[in-house]
Amino acid sequence: MSGTPPPIDRLAINLATVRQQWNLREAVEACGRHGITAIDPWRDQVATLGLAESVRVIKANGMRVSGYCRGGMFPAADDAGKQAAIDDNKRAIDEAAALEADCLVLVVGGLPHGSRDIDAARSMVANGVAAIVPHARACRVPLAIEPLHPMYAGDRACVNTLSQALDLADALGEGVGVAIDAYHVWWDPELKAQIARAGRAKKILAYHVCDWLVPTRDLLLDRGMMGDGVIDLHRIGSWIAQAGYGGPIEVEIFSKFDWWTRPGDEVLRTCIERYQTYCR
Amino acid sequence: MSGTPPPIDRLAINLATVRQQWNLREAVEACGRHGITAIDPWRDQVATLGLAESVRVIKANGMRVSGYCRGGMFPAADDAGKQAAIDDNKRAIDEAAALEADCLVLVVGGLPHGSRDIDAARSMVANGVAAIVPHARACRVPLAIEPLHPMYAGDRACVNTLSQALDLADALGEGVGVAIDAYHVWWDPELKAQIARAGRAKKILAYHVCDWLVPTRDLLLDRGMMGDGVIDLHRIGSWIAQAGYGGPIEVEIFSKFDWWTRPGDEVLRTCIERYQTYCR
Numbered sequence: 001m002s003g004t005p006p007p008i009d010r011l012a013i014n015l016a017t018v019r020q021q022w023n024l025r026e027a028v029e030a031c032g033r034h035g036i037t038a039i040d041p042w043r044d045q046v047a048t049l050g051l052a053e054s055v056r057v058i059k060a061n062g063m064r065v066s067g068y069c070r071g072g073m074f075p076a077a078d079d080a081g082k083q084a085a086i087d088d089n090k091r092a093i094d095e096a097a098a099l100e101a102d103c104l105v106l107v108v109g110g111l112p113h114g115s116r117d118i119d120a121a122r123s124m125v126a127n128g129v130a131a132i133v134p135h136a137r138a139c140r141v142p143l144a145i146e147p148l149h150p151m152y153a154g155d156r157a158c159v160n161t162l163s164q165a166l167d168l169a170d171a172l173g174e175g176v177g178v179a180i181d182a183y184h185v186w187w188d189p190e191l192k193a194q195i196a197r198a199g200r201a202k203k204i205l206a207y208h209v210c211d212w213l214v215p216t217r218d219l220l221l222d223r224g225m226m227g228d229g230v231i232d233l234h235r236i237g238s239w240i241a242q243a244g245y246g247g248p249i250e251v252e253i254f255s256k257f258d259w260w261t262r263p264g265d266e267v268l269r270t271c272i273e274r275y276q277t278y279c280r
Numbered sequence: 281m282s283g284t285p286p287p288i289d290r291l292a293i294n295l296a297t298v299r300q301q302w303n304l305r306e307a308v309e310a311c312g313r314h315g316i317t318a319i320d321p322w323r324d325q326v327a328t329l330g331l332a333e334s335v336r337v338i339k340a341n342g343m344r345v346s347g348y349c350r351g352g353m354f355p356a357a358d359d360a361g362k363q364a365a366i367d368d369n370k371r372a373i374d375e376a377a378a379l380e381a382d383c384l385v386l387v388v389g390g391l392p393h394g395s396r397d398i399d400a401a402r403s404m405v406a407n408g409v410a411a412i413v414p415h416a417r418a419c420r421v422p423l424a425i426e427p428l429h430p431m432y433a434g435d436r437a438c439v440n441t442l443s444q445a446l447d448l449a450d451a452l453g454e455g456v457g458v459a460i461d462a463y464h465v466w467w468d469p470e471l472k473a474q475i476a477r478a479g480r481a482k483k484i485l486a487y488h489v490c491d492w493l494v495p496t497r498d499l500l501l502d503r504g505m506m507g508d509g510v511i512d513l514h515r516i517g518s519w520i521a522q523a524g525y526g527g528p529i530e531v532e533i534f535s536k537f538d539w540w541t542r543p544g545d546e547v548l549r550t551c552i553e554r555y556q557t558y559c560r
Contacts, residue, residue, distance in 0.1 A: 110494075116512040118467065151431045153467035154494045154510045164469050187398065187433035189444050214390075214434045219496055230434045232396040 011275045012038035012066035013268065014208065014252035015045055021264035024049045028061050034268045038064040038248045040105075046095060055098055066248035067144065067179065067206045068092070068101035073109040074128025075121040075158070081112070082124060089132045096141045102247065103144040103205040104136065105179050110155040121158045129172060137175045144179035144205040145169055149187075151219055161185070162194040169203050177201075180240065181208035181252065183223055186231040192239050199243025207240050209233055209279055210253045221256040226274040233278045249279050291555045292318035292346035293548065294488065294532035295325055301544035304329045308341050314548045318344040318528045320385075326375060335378055346528035347424065347459065347486045348372070348381035353389040354408025355401040355438070361392070362404065369412045376421045382527065383424040383485040384416065385459050390435040401438045409452060417455045424459035424485040425449055429467075431499055441465070442474040449483050457481075460520065461488035461532065463503055466511040472519050479523025487520050489513055489559055490533045501536040506554040513558045529559050 013036055015027045022030060024045040031039055039058070046054045058065060071092040076082045089106075096104040108125040111118060129143065136143050147165040148157035159165050162185050165178045178198055185191055198204045211229030216222050226233055237249070251271045253259050259267050293316055295307045302310060304325040311319055319338070326334045338345060351372040356362045369386075376384040388405040391398060409423065416423050427445040428437035439445050442465050445458045458478055465471055478484045491509030496502050506513055517529070531551045533539050539547050 111510050116510050118510075118512070122469075149430060150467040151429065151496070151499075154492055154496075158467075160467050161469065187430040187438075187440050189402075189441065212434055216431070216434075216499055219431075219499065230391050230396050230398075232398070 008035055008272055008275065009037055010247070010249050011036055011272065012040060012064070012248035012250035013271060014040040014069065014250050016042055016069065017251055017253045017259065017271065018264045018267055019045065020260040021267070024054055025057050027264070028057050028063055030264055030268060031063065032061040034265075034272060036268065036272070037062065038066040038250070040065065040067040040069055040250055040252070041099070042069045043092060043095065046099070051095055051098055058099065064248065065099045065101040066250050067103050067105045068096040068099055070105045070107050071132070071143070072106040072157070075109045075112045075124040077112040077114065082128065085109070085128060086131045089128070090135050093132065093136050093139050093141045097139040101141065103142040103177070103179070105144050105146050105206065107146055107148060108157045108159045110153060110158050118153065118158050125159060126168060126171070129168065129176065133172055133175060142205050143176045145176065146179040146181060147184055149184040161188055161190070162198065163190055166194060166198055166201065166203060170201065177203035177205040179206035179208065180204060182231050182233060182236050183208070183210050183212060186212060186236065191236070195239045195243050199245065202244070204240065204243060204245040206250060207245060207247065208250045208252045210251060217257060221254045223253045223255055225253060225259060225270055226251070226278040237279055249275065251275065288315055288552055288555065289317055290527070290529050291316055291552065292320060292344070292528035292530035293551060294320040294349065294530050296322055296349065297531055297533045297539065297551065298544045298547055299325065300540040301547070304334055305337050307544070308337050308343055310544055310548060311343065312341040314545070314552060316548065316552070317342065318346040318530070320345065320347040320349055320530055320532070321379070322349045323372060323375065326379070331375055331378055338379065344528065345379045345381040346530050347383050347385045348376040348379055350385045350387050351412070351423070352386040352437070355389045355392045355404040357392040357394065362408065365389070365408060366411045369408070370415050373412065373416050373419050373421045377419040381421065383422040383457070383459070385424045385426050385486065387426055387428060388437045388439045390433060390438050398433065398438050405439060406448060406451070409448065409456065413452055413455060422485050423456045425456065426459040426461060427464055429464040441468055441470070442478065443470055446474060446478055446481065446483060450481065457483035457485035459486035459488065460484060462511050462513060462516050463488070463490050463492060466492060466516060471516070475519045475523050479525065482524070484520065484523060484525040486530060487525055487527065488530045488532045490531060497537060501534045503533045503535055505533060505539060505550055506531070506558040517559055529555065531555065
């Protein structure tokens with residue numbers, strides 16, 4: 001019908017995108033008002049509202065939970081630290097199960113404090129994920145290993161390419177896949193081939209979008225709205241589709257200079273417009 | 281002999297490290313005072329002093345020129361822009377020849393303004409380097425393709441891994457190699473294998489060091505002094521040595537918050553100490 005906007009049924013909003021404007025309840029209700037049908041909450045947001053009330057609010061608004069952010073952070077300087085991370089990840093799995101999340105997103109962690117041994121950190125990640133796989137399977141919560149941009153290798157995630165994440169997921173088997181965030185992987189010369197590989201293995205559990213700004217003023221909190229940067233989201237989106245992924249397309253923007261300073265409704269309206277222009 | 285400091289004959293100073301403190305003449309003379317025997321000047325520094333005088337000062341102080349920074353920046357929105365880049369690179373080759381530089385370092389360039397097509401930019405880079413190879417060979421100036429950290433893919437260099445740089449260098453043949461900067465490649469899961477590959481191909485033309493700070497406060501100008509960050513320079517240095525590279529180890533630090541604010545002599549003393557501790 002002429003004048004009817006394109007559907008937004010595959011659009012999901014990662015609630016970090018509006019975390020400065022709204023708490024979980026407000027954000028979920030706002031997404032509902034805008035016709036958005038899927039959200040990805042963060043653990044601190046759920047903890048603030050309480051798990052039971054978060055579940056209730058999400059269900060009452062008919063929201064799909066496209067993912068739960070986040071588990072991971074496995075490397076630690078000692079065994080007690082590693083065990084604490086495993087225990088905490090098991091709690092995150094329990095919460096994800098209660099929320100009926102499509103997956104638990106894993107930001108795997110960087111170097112333990114004082115370490116320069118990235119190979120050791122990568123081994124700790126492999127061991128850490130392996131340690132939580134049985135609990136995740138028992139709870140039917142898929143684990144989505146998210147490769148992070150190499151600029152986070154030191155402090156956030158030492159899994160930095162899709163190839164690396166898929167090697168891990170392959171080794172761990174059933175119930176472990178990947179979250180592909182265009183922001184983290186757009187530069188990778190192997191991206192097309194690795195997305196195809198992920199599709200063949202049926203390992204794509206989530207697809208996140210935003211944009212890379214030129215210039216980027218902050219390593220963590222200066223992500224751009226789709227269309228404002230240099231990522232070819234059409235092309236990457238087509239590779240994701242060709243790989244057989246038909247799930248939510250999740251907008252995740254940390255933007256201390258821009259989007260976090262605007263009214264939440266304006267942010268959501270813009271997410272919808274840009275999703276329709278760049279991500280379908 | 282007890283008490284004798286380890287030799288620093290392989291230490292080179294990239295003059296960007298002290299660009300806020302000294303012009304080329306002052307920097308070269310200061311390096312001489314500190315017993316440093318190799319430097320890598322930037323084109324703007326040479327232009328300010330004049331090429332002939334730069335050559336004279338460098339020779340008068342007995343300095344080896346471990347590299348010349350920099351050529352590259354090949355992608356452009358139109359043919360005129362691409363040709364201008366090629367012409368400018370030929371001039372850079374001429375200057376490098378006059379300076380008797382070990383190589384011309386190529387920072388290949390990112391996306392042309394308004395473009396999101398990184399594959400096209402990568403093709404422009406391959407074509408651009410190919411266009412200057414004959415002149416570089418005629419002038420006996422080796423071209424060192426420097427893969428830059430993926431956080432520069434948008435605006436500075438769309439060659440982002442050593443593997444990619446070596447693929448290019450292999451395709452272009454004689455007279456083209458790579459500059460390996462630990463800052464750009466330390467995170468790469470393939471680093472060890474690709475350094476070995478570069479060594480077998482005798483393509484390592486330069487090795488640069490500094491450190492990755494956690495946190496990093498600026499994408500471009502917050503590099504750390506060796507030892508202040510998380511890069512395992514001992515390990516990477518051992519891979520470089522195993523690959524057969526025995527040339528200069530060049531310190532290149534852009535540091536607007538720290539080292540650019542300190543007296544140049546303190547910076548050079550610290551470079552020497554840290555080189556002796558972390559890079560040999």
